[in-house]
Amino acid sequence: MTNILNKLLFASSLIVATLTTVQAKEELLDRVAVIVNGGVVLESEVEDLLKSIKQQAKNNNQDLPSDTALRIQVTDKLINDSLLTQIGERMGVQISDAQLDETINRMAQENKMSLAQFRQTIINDGTTYEKYREDVRIELIVGEVSRNNVRRRIFVSPQEVDNLLTAMKEQSSNDIEYELGHILIEFPANPKQADLDAAKARANKVIELLNEGSDFAKIAITSSGDSNALKGGNLGWKNINEMPTLFSELIAEQPKGTVVGPIRTGLGYSIVKVLDVRGREIVEVEEVKASHILIAPSVILSDEKAQALLNSLLAKIDAGEATFAELAKEYSEGPTSVRGGDLGWADPTNYDPAFQKALATMEKGDYHKPFLSSFGWHIIYLEDRRMVDATSQMNENRAYQLLFNRKYAMENARWLKEMRDEAYIEIFEKDAR
Template identity: 30%
Template sequence: MNNSLKILAVSLGALLACTAQAASVMEGSAAEAAPAAATAVAGPVEVDRIVAVVNTDIITEYELQQRVHTVAINLRRQNIALPAMEDLRRQVLERLISERTIMQRARQTGIRVDDQMVNASIEQIARQNNLTVDELRQHLLADGVTFDAFRSQIRDEITTQRLREREVDEKITILDSEIDAYLAEQAGFTGNDTTEYHVAHILLPVGSAEEEDSVRSAAESIATRARSGEDFTKLAASFSRSEDALTGGDLGWKTAQDLPGDFWTAISADKKTGNVYVVRSKHAFHVVKLEGERNGVEAKLAGGPVEQTHVRHILMFVSDITPEADVLRRLNDIKARIERGEADFATMARLNSVDASATRGGDLGWLQKGDAVPAFEEAMMRLQPGQVSEPVKTNYGYHLIQVVERRTDKEGNPERMRIAARQALRQKKLAEAAYDWQRTLRDEAYVEIRGDGLE
């Protein structure tokens, strides 16, 4: 469990992060989609055609145009200058090819996502945008996105998440020796001397030794353009092969320990805001830009002993299939069965919770003040160990909460420090492993781009 039940955003975890691009379609007006709509109805209508073959699947011109349209809207809303249309089409087509290989792998391994999960996820996205599902449908249509296409994208994102959890996430291992080394690196820092760096990058993979010189030359050329003042976000959207290419290659604010080691080696040699570096990693060249530098957030000051609560929960969503009355009835029935001794909380969580913690019996680990959203935290703090709450409503759905035990955590608790170190190391490993996994699926696939598919 992460530090926060704000992490229940992570319950749809990667899902809501992955669907941020889709959800952001809701933020604008129909006016932005009007030019595309006008173009679609003017003049002769060309019969749809195949632009790419991916193993046994195809990608059509209409599908490519629709995704380019959506991506263009999202880039404008992030104030990222649009790259040349041929570059944007190439990026989007590569993304579609990657998605096809992932969906094919999911079918081969028997992963299925039922309608109830898709409906619940859409309800969650609508709630987070203060909309009903019908209002969400209208916003999507105003931007030229059909609701069926949106549902399909959500289903694919959930499927991708489940497949990645099985083939990548579960295989990530963190050795105790790695945690020891990480904590040793942290030992020289105090709350006042931690610095964060705002970094963006462009990733250019090297597929073979023969590509080494050409890829290096391409990276140097892009770096020269960036140093001469060209918009780095536009260059990233045009050339980067990273998953964050269409958001400008922005890695956000990172400490030196959170940056890839190769990046930090280059940056630390000349830490000047605006600098652009060419970096060679194991599988790629990177063009890295140091966007800014700031004092990091000071370590949380200990104000004496901190009370922690070991807690479990069961989360259910309201949806078209399971309306609010049914959710409340089911949760109250589960609560009654647990209190009568007919079932234990962990088993009920595994069978009924839609949160990612369900596989752990709903176990959220040890929480302290500020780790949970207010409504959850207030209900949790009123419970005695072993007690189960009434259904509690938050922005994420309805919860049953059980307090397992409480303890007082002293400043600098070694267990908590090691958990935090393990989480940080896992995130760094996961990002690289996920990219390698997607790249392997892409390389193993038969891909044929038809004729002028990118023109």
């Protein structure tokens, strides 16, 4: 709430009167573009985002629609961001500087740049690095708020998972992924038949333009009511099972360039284009079979004593006085002690980061010297490594995630529409004074 009040106070003081000996002169530095509940979107924010999108389009040699159409989409996004950040404040959602740094470092790596190079690229595009960081922070908050509110509205039943698993086994097309573009011609709230007819006419016109070779991304930015509009409507790569059922039935086995629609949904008419097609690779993961002995420090047992105890156990194993399993049953804490510390076959990425790092340095038959994880002090015996085809093993989890993702996109759109319908939103014309 403090941030909102500060922003309102700032916005209210933007018209500054500069008095001179000759006359009083007014200088308009900024203005309120939109009121969203207790918050505001400033004209400078709209202009900054417009500038950023135009720069990205220039870098990618991408055509953009008119400034009027682009401004509508930009304003719409900033309204959503303002609404969700306000909800985030009430929920107590915060993104720490450490989380922000980790995200930006990952973005730099994905672009195959060092952090310094990535930062310079941002500056070269006309944005200060500090502003870019705060924009990323807002995106992270918006994403967290959406996930927290939408996932509680989604239920995936065991029967749905079983049905999808059966379908996945039967469909050879499951090995094919489609890069999809999506344009949504929205219905207004409580539409009348005339509204439905007008939306369908617009959708048919969009399909006509696409079939004549018009740029999909440009039309999506101009006309789409979907949350991906500013990304040119790109939904990313999806296989048949990841798509809404209405889409999958029409997209299956279609070649690159196919346009389907209009598809009527609860939100409007959808138009989908197959931007590209590719095959799916088999997933293989490395598993390790390891055992460990865990000693947790306490008031009685210090870190130094726990580490010394584990070193003495390694010495007994080395001298042949006891086996690892025998010592684990006697000394180790936690549920694996009754199994002689045996952790079974597992993907090492599922372990505590320190445990995972220790395993990465070991060869078959090695013992690892004492190290500290979030659970306490460990020693490890690595029995074996193997590569496994994880496709079948991961199918059940993947089926659940596919169903969840399929429902998430539609439910997120519904939730956001509900939030906007309940909000007070007032948009001011650009030339208003």
